Amino acid sequence: MTEKHALSVPATVGVLGGGRMGAGIAHAFLLAGAQVTVVERDGQAAEAARERIERDLAKSLERGSVDGNLDEWSEHLTVSLDSADLAGCELVVEAVPESWDLKVSALQEVERHLSGTAWLATNTSSLSVDGLAAQLARPERFCGLHFFNPVPASKLVEVVVSKHTGEELKRLSVQWVEGLGKTPVVVNDAPGFASSRLGVAIALEAIRMVEDGVASPEDIDNAMVLGYKFPVGPLALTDIVGLDVRLGIAEYLESELGERFAPPQLMRDMVARGELGRKTGKGFFSYDG
Incomplete structure (x- = not known):
């Protein structure tokens, strides 16, 4: 089993949470040559996490991104229910849902198991890193x-x-980010950082345009994809992220930065109806499967 280019990441990496984001993070570090341990809350979630990661590994093998076979790559993956199994990791990335209390308790629990030389990171998309660090x-x-x-x-x-x-x-x-074959953007802690703050601002305005009847979701997204070279339109991206997730981020940004981030009523109504995007099969667009 060989990688196509030399990478520089910690040899042992832990990921707390094996949902869509956590599984993706685990996959990235596996491809970079790390031994990865994923911790989930129960057996069903752990099984689902392993399936997600192995599915992504299989796709990487099919594309020829890496050599070898799935069994070889899977040998470098451990899925556990016990955060104590992260004790030997050089780096642990927390990827639990965007809840302040949940993240604080998860980070504190993991930190108790880590050596004094280990590194800890959060995958939060909007919560205060300063505030989490203080805990x-x-x-x-x-x-x-x-x-x-x-x-x-x-x-x-x-x-x-x-x-x-x-x-x-x-x-x-x-x-580490460069070692994963990705590009780092370094920002100081601020509400929404750079990406979420800008991304949510555009998405909220797109939702207001649907709410006001300015144009259809398809035409709004096409305008941004074709006119501004967005790879994905703001409404389709909201469906991918999840309307509930973006609603939570918008509410947090509104509390920190003011009413320009106030969620549109249409967004609240869709979340109340369970129209959360891809994960429920319906958001601004409909999805089969």
């Missing part, structure tokens, strides 16, 4: 590594530096 015993060894969905296809990782993040971690985090 930890070793905040200088903590930063944000904001991956983008879908992780295997995305070339961007936002490195979020808190006021506590040490200089060594600032340097290493950029090196």
Whole structure:
């Protein structure tokens, strides 16, 4: 089993949470040559996490991105129900849902198991990295590594530096992202960072345009894809991310930055109806399967 180019990432990486984002992060580090341990909350979630990761590995093999076979790559993956199994990891990336209390408790639990030389990161897309760091015993060894969905296809990782993040971690985090074959964008901690703040602002305005009857979702997205070279329209991307996820981010940004981030009523209504996007089969667009 060989990789197509030399990469530089920690040899042992933990991922806390094996949902769509966590599985994608695990896949990225596996392809970079790391031994990866994913921790999930129960057996059903752990089985689903392994299936997601192995499905992405199989696609990478089919595309010829890497050599070898699925069994060889899977030998480098461990899926566990016990966060103590992360104790030997050089880096752990937290990828649990966007809940402040959940993230704080998860990060504190993991930190208790890690050695004093291990690094810890959060994949939050909007929550304060400064605030999370303040809840930890070793905040200088903590930063944000904001991956983008879908992780295997995305070339961007936002490195979020808190006021506590040490200089060594600032340097290493950029090196790790480049080692994954992705491009780092370094930002100081601020509400929504750079990507979520801009992305959500565009998405909210697109939703308001649907709400006001300016144009159909298809035509709004086509205008941005064809006119501004967006790879995906803002409404289709909202479906991919999940309307519930973007609603939570918008509410947080509104509380921090003001009413320009107030969620449109249409967005609230769609979430209340369970029209969350791809994961429910219906959002601004409809999806089979």
